[in-house]
Amino acid sequence: MKVVRVLAATLTVVALGATGGWKSPSPVPAKLTPAQIENLVTLGKVWGFAKYHHPAITGGTLDWDAELRRVVPRVLAGNDTASANSVISEWLKQLGPPPPCSPCATIPSDLAIQPDTNWIRDERRLGHALSAQLVTIYRNRSVSPAQRYVSLVPGVGNPVFTNENSYSESALPDSALRLVGLYRFWNMIAYWYPYRDLISENWDNVLREFVPKIWAADDSTSYRLTLMALIARINDGHANLWSALPNRPPAGSYYVPVKLRFVEGRVVVAGYLHPTLGPATGLRVGDVIRAVNGASVESLVKTWAPYYGASNEPSRLREIVNALTRGGPGEVRMTIERDGSATQVRAARASTDSVDQGAMTTHDLAGDTFRLLAPDVAYLKLSGVSTEGVANYLSAAAGTKVFVIDIRNYPKSFVVFTLGNHLVSQHSEFARFTYGDPSNPGAFRWTEPVSLTPAQPTYQGKVVILVDETSQSQSEYTTMAFRSSPQALVAGSTTAGADGNFSRVPLPGGLSAGITGIGVFYPDRRPTQRLGIIPDLVVRPTIAGIREGRDEVLEAAVSKALQHPFRLTRN
Numbered sequence: 001m002k003v004v005r006v007l008a009a010t011l012t013v014v015a016l017g018a019t020g021g022w023k024s025p026s027p028v029p030a031k032l033t034p035a036q037i038e039n040l041v042t043l044g045k046v047w048g049f050a051k052y053h054h055p056a057i058t059g060g061t062l063d064w065d066a067e068l069r070r071v072v073p074r075v076l077a078g079n080d081t082a083s084a085n086s087v088i089s090e091w092l093k094q095l096g097p098p099p100p101c102s103p104c105a106t107i108p109s110d111l112a113i114q115p116d117t118n119w120i121r122d123e124r125r126l127g128h129a130l131s132a133q134l135v136t137i138y139r140n141r142s143v144s145p146a147q148r149y150v151s152l153v154p155g156v157g158n159p160v161f162t163n164e165n166s167y168s169e170s171a172l173p174d175s176a177l178r179l180v181g182l183y184r185f186w187n188m189i190a191y192w193y194p195y196r197d198l199i200s201e202n203w204d205n206v207l208r209e210f211v212p213k214i215w216a217a218d219d220s221t222s223y224r225l226t227l228m229a230l231i232a233r234i235n236d237g238h239a240n241l242w243s244a245l246p247n248r249p250p251a252g253s254y255y256v257p258v259k260l261r262f263v264e265g266r267v268v269v270a271g272y273l274h275p276t277l278g279p280a281t282g283l284r285v286g287d288v289i290r291a292v293n294g295a296s297v298e299s300l301v302k303t304w305a306p307y308y309g310a311s312n313e314p315s316r317l318r319e320i321v322n323a324l325t326r327g328g329p330g331e332v333r334m335t336i337e338r339d340g341s342a343t344q345v346r347a348a349r350a351s352t353d354s355v356d357q358g359a360m361t362t363h364d365l366a367g368d369t370f371r372l373l374a375p376d377v378a379y380l381k382l383s384g385v386s387t388e389g390v391a392n393y394l395s396a397a398a399g400t401k402v403f404v405i406d407i408r409n410y411p412k413s414f415v416v417f418t419l420g421n422h423l424v425s426q427h428s429e430f431a432r433f434t435y436g437d438p439s440n441p442g443a444f445r446w447t448e449p450v451s452l453t454p455a456q457p458t459y460q461g462k463v464v465i466l467v468d469e470t471s472q473s474q475s476e477y478t479t480m481a482f483r484s485s486p487q488a489l490v491a492g493s494t495t496a497g498a499d500g501n502f503s504r505v506p507l508p509g510g511l512s513a514g515i516t517g518i519g520v521f522y523p524d525r526r527p528t529q530r531l532g533i534i535p536d537l538v539v540r541p542t543i544a545g546i547r548e549g550r551d552e553v554l555e556a557a558v559s560k561a562l563q564h565p566f567r568l569t570r571n
Contacts, residue, residue, distance in 0.1 A: 028072070028073055028076060028175055028176070029076060031212075031215075031216070032076075032211070032212050032215055035080060035081070036076050037208065037211050037212055038081065038208070039075050039076070039078055039081065039084035039085075040072075040075065040076070040179065040211045041204070041207055041208050041211060042081075042084065042085065042088065042125065042126065043068075043071070043072070043075050043084075043088055044179070044182065044183040044186060044187070044207060044211070045119065045187075045190075045204075045207070046088055046092065046130070046134065047064070047068050047183055047187070048183060048186065048187025048190060048191070049120065049134060049137070049187075050064075050092060050095065050137065051064050051149060051187065052147065052149070052150070052187070052191050052441040053137050053138060053141055053441065054095050054098060054137050055098050055099065055142060056095040056096060056098075057095070057148060057149075058146060058147050058148055058149075059144070059146050059148065060148065061148070062148075064149070065165060065177075065180050065184075067091075068176070068179070068180055068183065069176040069177060069180065071087065071088070071091045072176045072179060073176075074087045074091075075087050075088060081125070081127075082127060085126055085127040085129075085130050086127070086129070088130055089127070089129045089130040089133060092130070092133055093133070097136060098136065098137050098140040098141075099140070100140055101140045101141060101142045101143075103143055104139070104140065104141065104142070104143070105141045105142060105143045105439040105440055107440055107443060108437070108440075108443070108445065110446060111437075111443050111444060111445060111446075112194075112434040112444040112445065112446055112519060112521075112525075113194070113196060113197050113434070113442070113443065113444040114442075114443060115191075115440055115441065115442030115443045116190070116442055117138060117442070119204075120134035120135055120138060121135060141439065141440075142439070143439050144439070145438035145439055146438070147438050147441075148162070148163055149161065149162060149163055149164060150162060150192060150436075150438070151438075152435060152436065152438065153501070153517075156435075156501055156518065157433065157435025157436070157447075157501075157517075157518050158435070158500070158501040158502070158503045158516075158517025158518045159188075159192045159436060159503050159517050160503065160504075161188065161192075161503070161504070161505055161506065164184065164505075164506045165506070165508075166506040166507065166508065166509075166510050166511065166512070167180075167508040167509065167510070168509070168510030169510075170509065171220040171509055171510070172218075172219060172220040172223055172509065173223070173508040173509050175215055177508045178214045178215065178217060178223060178508065179211070179214060179215070180508055181214070181227065181507045181508040181509070181511075182207070182210055182211065182214045182227075182230065184505075184507065185227070185230065185231065185505060185507065185513065186203070186206070186207050186210075186230075188505060188515070189203065189234055189515070190203060190442065191436070191441040191442045192436050192441070192503075192517075193234065193515055193516075194434050194435070194436070194444050194500065194516065194517065194518055194519035195234075195236065195516060195519060195529045195530070196442075198235070198527070198529055198530050199233070199234050199235065200235060201233070206230070206233050210226065210229075210230050213226050213229075214226050214227075214230075220509070221247055223509065224241060224244040224247045224509070224511065225247060225248075225307060227241050227244075227507060227511065227513070228240070228241045228244065228247070228248060228307045228309075229306045229307055231309055231513055232306060232307060232308060232309035232310075234309070234515070235309070235310065235311055235312075235530060236309060236310075236311055236498055236515060236516050236529075237309065237310050237311040237315050237472055237473070237496045237497065237498025237516075238473065238498050238500070238502050238514055238515060238516040239309045239513065239514060239515045239516070240309045240513065240514065241507070241511060241512075241513050242512055242513060242514055243510070243511050243512040243513075244511055248304075248307050248308070248323075249303070249304050249307060249323075250300075250304070250323060250324075250326050250327050251326075251327070252326050252327035252328045252349075253326070253351065253352045254326065254327060254328060254329050254330075254349035254350060254351055254352065255273065255325050255326050255349055255350060255352065255355055256281055256283070256325035256332055256334075256347045256348070256349055256350070257272060257273040257274040257277040257278045257281065257349075257350045257354070257355045258271070258272055258273060258278050258281060258283050258325070258347075259271035259272060259273055259359050259360060260289065260321045260322065260324055260325070261321065261363075261541070261546075262314075262317045262318070262321050263540070263541050263542065263543050263546060264540075264542060264543055266288050266289075266297075266543070267288065267289040267297050267321055267324060268286065268287070268288055268289070268543055268546055269283050269284065269285055269286065269287040269288075269289070270285065270546050271285060271359065272285075273350075273355035273356045273357070273359055273360065274350060274354060274355050274356065277348075277350050277354065277355075280348070281345070281347035281348065282345050282346075282347060283334075283336070283345060283347060284338065285546060285547060285549070286338075286543060286546055286547030287336045287337070287338050287345075288336060288337040288338075288543070289324070289334055289335075289336055290334075290335045290336060290337055290342065291334065291335035292324060292325065292332060292333070292334055293332060293333050293334075294333065297324070300320075300324065301317070301320055304320055304323075305320065308320055310496070310498075311496055311497035311498040311529060311530045311532070312494065312496065312497045312530055312531075312532060314468075314469035314493065314494060314496070314532075315469050315472065315496035315497065315498070317469075318469045318470065318496075322360045322361070325347070325349065326349075327349060328349070329349055329351070330348070330349060331346045331347065331348050331349070332346070332347050332348075332349060333345075333346055334346075334347060358383075361409070361410065361470055362381075362383050362408060362409040362410075362470060363408035363409070363468055363470050364381040364382075364383055364406040364408050364409050364466075365379065365381060365406065365551065365554070368384075369381055369383075369384030369385060369386075369389075370389070370392075370393050370396060370397075372396070372400070373404070373558070373568060373569075374566070374569075375400075376400050376401040376402065376562070377400060377401070377402045377404065377558055377562075377566070378393075378396065378397035378400045378402070378403045378404065379404045379406065380393055380397075380403070380404065380405050380406065381406040381409060382405065382406065382407050382409055382410075382411040382412065382415070382475070382478065383406075383409035383410065383411070383412055384412055385411055385412050385413050385415055385419075386412065386413050387413045387414070387415055387418045390415060390418050390419050390422070393419070394419075394422055394457055394459060395457075397459060397461075398457065398459075400461055401461045401462065401561070401562060402461055402462050402463075402464055402558055402561045402562060403459055403461055403462070403463050403464065404464045404466065404554065404557070404558060405419075405463060405464070405465050405466070405482060406466045406554070407465060407466060407467050407471050407475045407478055407479055408466050408467060408468045408470050408471060408492065408553075409470060409471070409475065410470075410472065410473070410474065410475055411474055411475060411478055414474065415478070416477065416478050416481045417452065417453075417481075419482075420452045420478075420481040420482055420484075421452050421453055421454060421455035422455050422456075422457060422458055422459055423452070423458075423459055423463055423482055423484075423485040423487075423488070424452045424453075424454050424458070424484060424485050424486075425454055425458055425486070426454060427451055427452075427453060427454070428451055428452045428484035428485070429449035429450070429451045429484070429523040430449075430450060430451065430452060430480050430481045430483065430484040430522075430523065431449065431450045431477065431480050431481070431520055431521065431522065431523065432446060432447050432448065432449045432450065432521050432522075432523055432525070433446075433447045433450075433500075433518050433519060433520060433521070434446055434447070434518060434519035434521070435447065435518050435519075444519060446525070449523040452481055452484055461487065462487045462488075462489060462561040463482060463485045463487050463488045463489070464488075464489050464491060464557045464558060464560075464561050465479055465482050465483060465488060465489070465490045465491070466491055466492050466553055466554060466557060467479055467490060467491075467492040467493070467495050467533055467535060468492045468493045468494075468495070468540075468553070469493065469494070469495065469496055470496070471492075471495040471496060471532075471533070472495065472496035472498050472499075473496070473498055473499055473500070473502075475495065475496075476495050476496070476497075476498075476499040476520075476528060476532065476533050477499055477520060479495065479533050480520075480522065480528070480533065483533075489536050489537060489557060489560060489561055490533065490535045490536045490537070491535050491536065491537040491538075491539055491553060491556065491557030491560070492535050492537075492538075492539060492540075492553050492557075493535065493538060493539070493540050493553075494531070494532040494533070494534060494535070495532035495533040496532060497528065497529055497530045497531055497532035498516060498529065499516070499520040499528050499529060500516040500517060500518045500519055500520045500529070501516070501517045501518050502514050502515075502516065502517060503515050503516070503517030516529070537556065537557060537560055539552060539553045539556040539557065540552075540553070541553060549570060550568065551568055554568060555567060555568055
């Protein structure tokens with residue numbers, strides 16, 4: 001315990017120094033060698049492992065960021081792997097050995113994800129001494145759920161990253177503090193991300209790739225873009241550097257006031273974001289955008305894609321197309337295709353606050369939240385739904401043959417149970433979750449299934465649920481619930497594949513990122529993340545349909561439910 005108290009005193013001094021602007025105790029290189037990169041990879045993994053496993057950190061008040069910044073120059077000075085491992089081992093010894101646990105934590109038998117701890121036994125990479133230290137720490141982890149740097153939301157389970165300093169004093173943190181940001185996010189994913197097993201590449205290799213990138217990010221914009229590109233690699237629609245979106249290409253806060261969509265693999269004008277400014281651009285509904293300011297749409301998508309975090313490609317393209325015309329004030333030169341031939345258009349951008357940004361993220365019907373599309377077809381769009389209105393919606397829909405619930409949007413209110421309970425006639429399980437285990441960082445436990453319970457009045461007709469790439473998170477969870485109705489038909493295209501409560505991630509430079517914090521699965525444990533909700537009836541809009549002003553998804557779904565053709569009549 002004396003060693004820990006001495007270390008705590010040392011860390012207090014370092015932390016105080018960091019508050020006033022931390023300085024490296026020795027020069028650090030401008031560019032890293034391959035050996036230094038590998039040593040920093042090891043340091044980052046050891047730092048994160050100790051952060052979430054060693055009782056001197058999990059149950060103490062140590063400033064683990066400050067300790068990392070103190071040791072970085074000494075690790076960089078190591079001539080080879082062995083010397084760097086020796087530095088890390090001596091540094092770790094200052095924490096003291098973990099006290100014997102009684103009782104010790106054990107790995108539960110039925111887990112969604114097992115913790116990845118095999119690497120701590122790799123003596124070829126770590127050396128005997130460092131590996132033995134890590135194994136000892138792991139074997140003596142306590143059953144206590146106490147974690148200084150993370151806690152779980154009661155009753156939900158998504159992580160809250162506590163006691164994490166965002167170091168907002170400077171937009172560009174120094175090189176060692178940039179490493180803190182990289183290591184912090186990387187280890188949060190390694191230990192607290194419920195979809196870690198769905199990352200499509202080796203997470204260690206991502207760390208190896210980004211160590212030199214974050215080190216070389218010598219201005220605030222490149223630092224933010226590097227973090228953005230890192231975060232995008234977990235393929236999660238909830239994950240982004242949300243506080244720095246203005247830095248994401250294309251930079252600017254003005255848009256050409258038209259609504260764009262990817263349809264049949266092309267960018268199409270699907271409507272207007274302002275009733276007069278939109279038509280004044282000279283663009284017409286159904287025009288195909290081929291190039292912006294001389295750059296083809298294909299080249300822009302390829303260039304920008306690394307900075308657009310998304311769970312699947314439809315949702316990534318959704319975000320890119322919404323930003324396609326963004327920039328500063330002034331005109332945009334566009335090459336468009338109209339009536340089978342190419343033509344040039346110069347369209348004026350409008351300020352963000354003058355356009356209908358909500359229209360960029362919804363594909364539901366304009367107009368009233370609830371209406372009758374025909375005497376036997378009721379329609380409700382969740383972008384305007386209210387819990388107080390549920391009784392009125394059900395009363396007005398009573399006696400119809402089809403109840404269309406449009407979730408090509410984000411629900412204005414949470415109506416999973418207040419409306420969903422009226423769509424089932426018996427107890428209906430529709431989802432279960434996974435959450436992290438503080439006693440076994442990196443492990444994820446299953447919950448029991450969540451259910452709808454029948455409530456009166458029960459809707460007696462068929463339930464048509466409309467979804468597409470705009471349906472994300474709560475929209476997807478709501479779809480899963482309503483789909484448990486025996487009369488349900490889900491129609492449209494694959495949803496965004498980002499489901500589960502959001503967890504905020506503070507990062508150096510006063511930045512705020514986020515990730516999905518709990519896993520969402522079907523009751524039989526089938527996944528939803530990245531896959532999205534797969535419709536029963538796959539229907540996508542066409543360019544011809546957009547030009548005609550039709551909602552082909554709705555029409556096809558209602559036709560299927562009614563067993564005869566249905567055509568939406570526009571007022």
